[in-house]
Amino acid sequence: MQPTPRRMPTLDEVAARAGVSRTAASRAINNVPHVSRAKREAVERAVRELGYVPNPTARALASSRVGAVVLAASSDETGLFADPFFAEIIVGVSGALEETDLQLILVLAKTPRGRDRLQQMVRSRRADGIMLMALRGDDPLGRLAEDAGMPVVFGGLPLAGEPRWYVDVDNRGGARLAADHFVRAGRSRPVMITGQVDSQVSVAREQGFAEGLTLAGVPLLGASSGAFQVEGGAEAMEQLLDAHPQLDAVFAASDGMAIGALQVLRRRGRRVPENVSVIGFDDLAGARHANPPLTTVRQPVRALGHEMARMLVGAIDGQDPSPLILPTRLTVRESAP
Known part of the structure; x- marks a missing residue:
């Protein structure tokens, strides 16, 4: 009687042993720069203990990522950096990306030159995903998103249509x-x-x-x-x-x-x-x-940026996040007691 072949451990078992999600385990195993050091070390330990062998096809796919995301806004430099709204957005995005090794690239795409620069970045695949802010009317950036071939998250709904992934406020x-x-x-x-x-x-x-x-x-x-x-x-x-x-x-x-x-x-x-x-x-x-x-x-402006980045990371990792609407509330002060 031949011995029963030893069953190979699964990715789910690695994730359970490491105490992380299946997505985090996959990112760590495939050396994708979207996971914290603590989680990466826990997954590596679980891989050694279980004798897990990664799928070479999945590793090859994951390794094609470049480790950067774009925050693009239809604004010029003066308008962007003079507006506290955008400052809060950037702080929120950066805070979410601190949990990963993703680099943030800021692109100001109000002018044709700025839009061309973003298009070149998309065509050459120098980013894994895009966050779009401050779109108005028939902004060309909206059409760029349709042809990007990579995950795109909108900060606020555009005037026409409803994108697949967006974060907005009520x-x-x-x-x-x-x-x-x-x-x-x-x-x-x-x-x-x-x-x-x-x-x-x-x-x-x-x-x-x-x-x-x-x-x-x-x-x-x-x-x-x-x-x-x-x-x-x-x-x-x-x-x-x-x-x-x-x-x-x-x-x-x-x-x-x-x-x-x-x-x-x-x-x-x-x-x-x-x-x-x-x-x-x-x-x-x-x-x-x-x-x-x-x-x-x-x-919640900072939370808007934070959730945009989280949604984009999830989409890059193969998830299909649901659109998100954040609540608003009234803060009463002296101008209207």
């Missing part, structure tokens, strides 16, 4: 929180400063605010659009005051625009919050230091 629900707060405070003549009309973020926030007012039976007195910066908010506030001098509440689709609105209201003799209440959207550091401190819808 923009619509957050704007409704602002409307509800105005209604409870007895404000009956609200206006809104919206962002760019070709931005899904702006559209969702405008819809949410209008819905909240409609449900309460309060009409929206007027709206004006502007860039998501202090200057855009100031210009829109001037227009709204000229058109609707009786306004008593302002919802701005970003903290920057709300701060611009506060400056104009103060210059034109309107007291906040006595005459006019103001609510922004973001809850970045500037909101706490505004004059007066800004009531605002808090979105």
Whole structure:
């Protein structure tokens, strides 16, 4: 009678022995730079103890990865680094990638030259995946994602279509929180400063605010659009005051625009919050230091970046992560008590 052949250990058994997930075990065995040193050492120990022999085909596939991911934004250098929103995104992305050996490549792709540089990077496979931020309208970066041939995670939904992988915040629900707060405070003549009309973020926030007012039976007195910066908010506030001098509440689709609105209201003799209440959207550091401190819808910006990076790493590793919507909440300060 011939002896029964010794059964070879499986990857699942290696993962169980090492106390890690099957994906982490696979990454460590295939020497993919997406796993911490502690997990790698635990897997290597389990491989030795069990006598596990890796699949050579899987190892060859894994070794084709380059160990880098791209964060691409439709922004220029000045706009990106002057905006605290993007700073928080980068901190969140970097924090998630600290758990891996992946390098982060930042690409500013607002200009044709920047987009060409990103396209060349994609064609030459100098990255394992891409995160896309700040897309508006028919941004060419959206079409690039379709042809990338590698995992692409969107930070925020584009205006058209729904990508396979994205992380967003509840923009619509957050704007409704602002409307509800105005209604409870007895404000009956609200206006809104919206962002760019070709931005899904702006559209969702405008819809949410209008819905909240409609449900309460309060009409929206007027709206004006502007860039998501202090200057855009100031210009829109001037227009709204000229058109609707009786306004008593302002919802701005970003903290920057709300701060611009506060400056104009103060210059034109309107007291906040006595005459006019103001609510922004973001809850970045500037909101706490505004004059007066800004009531605002808090979105978890750093968590947005962190979850984008985690989703991308999972997609690179062959998983199929589900899209994620992060919650928002209202932070009440002196501009709209």
